[in-house]
Amino acid sequence: MNASKTSFFSTVSLVAIIGALSFPAHAIDNLDVWGGPYFALGGAGKFARGESSPEAYGFAELGYDFSVPNSEFVVGVVGNIDLGSIEENHSRRYDYRIGNSWGIGVRAGIKPMHSLLLYGVGGFNQAEISGDCISKCPKGGSDDINETWEAGYFLGAGVEKAFSDNVAAKLEYRYEDYGDVEDLDDMDSHSVRGSLVFRMGKHGDDY
Numbered sequence: 001m002n003a004s005k006t007s008f009f010s011t012v013s014l015v016a017i018i019g020a021l022s023f024p025a026h027a028i029d030n031l032d033v034w035g036g037p038y039f040a041l042g043g044a045g046k047f048a049r050g051e052s053s054p055e056a057y058g059f060a061e062l063g064y065d066f067s068v069p070n071s072e073f074v075v076g077v078v079g080n081i082d083l084g085s086i087e088e089n090h091s092r093r094y095d096y097r098i099g100n101s102w103g104i105g106v107r108a109g110i111k112p113m114h115s116l117l118l119y120g121v122g123g124f125n126q127a128e129i130s131g132d133c134i135s136k137c138p139k140g141g142s143d144d145i146n147e148t149w150e151a152g153y154f155l156g157a158g159v160e161k162a163f164s165d166n167v168a169a170k171l172e173y174r175y176e177d178y179g180d181v182e183d184l185d186d187m188d189s190h191s192v193r194g195s196l197v198f199r200m201g202k203h204g205d206d207y
Contacts, residue, residue, distance in 0.1 A: 033162045033199055034074040034117055035067040040170060042195025046086055048098060057084035072111045079104040098189055099128035103154055115162040122155045127178055152178035160197065168197040
């Protein structure tokens with residue numbers, strides 16, 4: 001990973017740590033921030049089989065959460081767009097590229113405290129897949145895989161911490177599976193995603 005990528009992830013981590021420490025516990029213990037619409041902006045380190053180091057992605061999310069009345073449970077819907085590209089070399093004939101992707105799914109979690117959410121997430125996704133032929137290629141021609149959208153699914157888990165009734169930070173792991181592509185039995189990727197979450201509306205009086 002080059003210096004700019006390292007600096008980017010260091011900055012995201014530093015912002016999250018400073019934010020968590022700069023808000024006193026008594027100021028957020030009584031907040032119910034887990035209802036209503038939100039958007040998030042962040043970065044991810046994503047890697048695939050055959051890739052020795054993660055590549056940096058940027059992403060944006062839109063979502064809507066429902067705080068279940070008289071309980072500690074939260075359910076919601078979330079959609080994302082990821083912008084970036086990684087190489088996958090786990091193939092006899094091709095070097096693959098997993099490019100831009102998008103997904104939509106649901107998440108469900110529990111609040112061990114008012115300002116903290118532990119959750120699981122899953123849903124449908126699509127990614128741009130392309131590949132370069134590196135073995136048994138036709139003479140005088142190309143057997144490259146043209147860029148195409150492959151459908152799949154994602155599963156993950158994460159933690160979200162509220163800094164105030166409108167701002168939170170989120171750290172999430174995702175596994176993405178795009179199924180069979182050419183001679184690769186199962187194309188998949190893994191990512192660790194950090195983001196800042198911005199919620200609309202006032203939530204402090206919801207409890």
